[in-house]
Amino acid sequence: MRIDGGDPTRMAWRYRLALGLVAALAIGSFLVLTQVISRERATAGIINVSGQQRFLSQRGALFVGRLTYPVPAQDQQDARQHLAEVIAQMRSNHEALLKGGSGTGEAIGLSPAMARLFHDEPSAIDRRVREYLAAMEAVLTDPRAPIPRDAPAVALVLREGPGPLLDVLDHAVARFQAEGEAAVDRLHDLHIALLIATLLTLALEALLIFQPMATAARRRIRELENASLALKAAAERLEGEVAARTVELQKAKEHAERANVAKARFLATAGHDLLQPIESLRLLAGSITRRNRDPALASPLDDMRKALSGMRGLLGNLLDPARLDTGSVTPQLQDVDPVVLVDDLAREFEPVAEDKGLGFGVGISLPEGLRIRTDPVITGRILRNFLSNAVRYTAAGSVTLSATPAELDGRPAVRFTVADTGPGIDPADQERIFAEFTQIDDARRDRSAGVGLGLSIARRMAQILEHDLSLDSRPGEGARFALTVSLAPAARRPLRSSEKPIPADD
Numbered sequence: 001m002r003i004d005g006g007d008p009t010r011m012a013w014r015y016r017l018a019l020g021l022v023a024a025l026a027i028g029s030f031l032v033l034t035q036v037i038s039r040e041r042a043t044a045g046i047i048n049v050s051g052q053q054r055f056l057s058q059r060g061a062l063f064v065g066r067l068t069y070p071v072p073a074q075d076q077q078d079a080r081q082h083l084a085e086v087i088a089q090m091r092s093n094h095e096a097l098l099k100g101g102s103g104t105g106e107a108i109g110l111s112p113a114m115a116r117l118f119h120d121e122p123s124a125i126d127r128r129v130r131e132y133l134a135a136m137e138a139v140l141t142d143p144r145a146p147i148p149r150d151a152p153a154v155a156l157v158l159r160e161g162p163g164p165l166l167d168v169l170d171h172a173v174a175r176f177q178a179e180g181e182a183a184v185d186r187l188h189d190l191h192i193a194l195l196i197a198t199l200l201t202l203a204l205e206a207l208l209i210f211q212p213m214a215t216a217a218r219r220r221i222r223e224l225e226n227a228s229l230a231l232k233a234a235a236e237r238l239e240g241e242v243a244a245r246t247v248e249l250q251k252a253k254e255h256a257e258r259a260n261v262a263k264a265r266f267l268a269t270a271g272h273d274l275l276q277p278i279e280s281l282r283l284l285a286g287s288i289t290r291r292n293r294d295p296a297l298a299s300p301l302d303d304m305r306k307a308l309s310g311m312r313g314l315l316g317n318l319l320d321p322a323r324l325d326t327g328s329v330t331p332q333l334q335d336v337d338p339v340v341l342v343d344d345l346a347r348e349f350e351p352v353a354e355d356k357g358l359g360f361g362v363g364i365s366l367p368e369g370l371r372i373r374t375d376p377v378i379t380g381r382i383l384r385n386f387l388s389n390a391v392r393y394t395a396a397g398s399v400t401l402s403a404t405p406a407e408l409d410g411r412p413a414v415r416f417t418v419a420d421t422g423p424g425i426d427p428a429d430q431e432r433i434f435a436e437f438t439q440i441d442d443a444r445r446d447r448s449a450g451v452g453l454g455l456s457i458a459r460r461m462a463q464i465l466e467h468d469l470s471l472d473s474r475p476g477e478g479a480r481f482a483l484t485v486s487l488a489p490a491a492r493r494p495l496r497s498s499e500k501p502i503p504a505d506d
Contacts (some may be wrong), residue, residue: 026227047173054173065156067079068154069146076465083140117175135156198224317358333373333375342401345401346381358391360401361406372485389454393420399419400420403418408468408485413484414487416487418482423476427474433455469482
């Protein structure tokens with residue numbers, strides 16, 4: 001008996017071959033899908049551990065910084081215990097990442113690109129992490145309390161943890177994620193190719209073989225449909241696991257946020273007690289200076305007073321974010337004369353600029369009797385931050401403070417502008433400098449003072465007051481920081497022809 005020009009034996013072999021090919025493709029598709037799921041889980045684990053490394057680097061810097069303050073012995077002990085936990089976890093994560101694994105699942109190995117990122121100089125992550133761990137261990141074994149901030153190990157941790165090391169760890173997380181996504185995409189493509197090949201084989205065999213082959217093809221399709229349903233059920237179970245994990249992560253995030261608020265409240269409450277002894281030392285230094293009759297002691301006493309003032313300013317900057325986080329900064333709005341505000345700031349900063357050899361200019365182009373609605377203390381604080389930065393970062397030239405008419409949300413306003421002839425700020429860095437603990441990596445900038453909090457505090461204070469804060473700068477062309485403040489309700493009227501603006505002070 002022959003069917004379609006072929007004998008039964010040949011048809012039977014063709015049937016067996018078709019079944020074998022379809023079965024092989026289905027098994028291959030299942031194995032590829034299993035690899036996709038496994039790879040996605042491994043990649044998620046690696047990214048999670050990489051993210052933990054970023055958090056641990058900053059947490060280590062936080063506890064090292066705490067060990068440099070004169071806090072009670074119990075707080076010192078707690079900080080050391082937490083630091084030891086950070087070191088152990090960070091070392092364990094690092095060893096797992098070196099093998100291309102998460103430490104809790106199967107390692108998938110490092111790609112050549114990631115291996116170069118971890119081991120090749122000059123910025124090998126492996127070396128930087130080990131140096132960072134060694135520095136934290138050195139701090140942990142240092143018996144002094146408090147530990148001096150200028151100790152080499154302390155300086156390295158406080159410099160690397162929130163800065164360069166964080167950047168390279170960020171880069172590693174991004175590279176791990178990109179490679180993981182690329183690998184999963186390739187596996188997905190292979191899975192789709194196998195599925196397409198399976199469907200084509202079924203279609204060809206349906207055309208070439210009669211009823212027995214058609215029956216077998218329908219039976220195989222039903223089997224594939226069952227397998228697809230099973231895979232769908234597995235996918236739904238996986239989605240349920242992901243949803244549950246998302247809920248857990250959300251709870252952990254809320255817990256961390258509550259802890260952060262509690263920390264901020266503690267710092268805000270302790271701010272007065274921390275500043276009080278420094279203020280007492282400043283008063284004592286001033287009293288000794290006034291009573292001193294020995295010329296040889298004049299310079300050291302002056303240096304001591306400047307150092308205490310700088311310490312008070314730095315501590316105030318560190319405590320300000322805590323006050324802002326707890327909402328303890330409440331604006332006291334009133335009608336303020338912008339000319340008086342500018343004059344007070346000019347008298348304060350003109351001698352400072354002259355001591356550095358800089359010119360200091362004031363420009364006021366406002367109607368007489370104009371008033372703005374603001375908190376003069378907070379607004380003065382914002383403008384002092386701009387002026388202090390301008391004087392600090394300008395090596396030669398001048399600093400100018402001006403007040404001119406402007407608009408804010410369609411209402412008449414006054415714009416205070418601080419312009420300098422300093423090195424300028426690259427557009428790529430202009431948003432980043434408003435982040436906490438951020439300073440631009442520029443050899444021309446004086447980074448001997450400040451911890452990178454001034455501009456972030458200024459922005460948050462401007463937001464509280466509903467004032468507009470802006471920056472206009474280009475490298476080599478200086479910088480212009482501006483604060484725009486709405487007029488007091490009674491002063492919101494256009495300038496009449498009979499009114500004359502206050503002339504600028506050249």
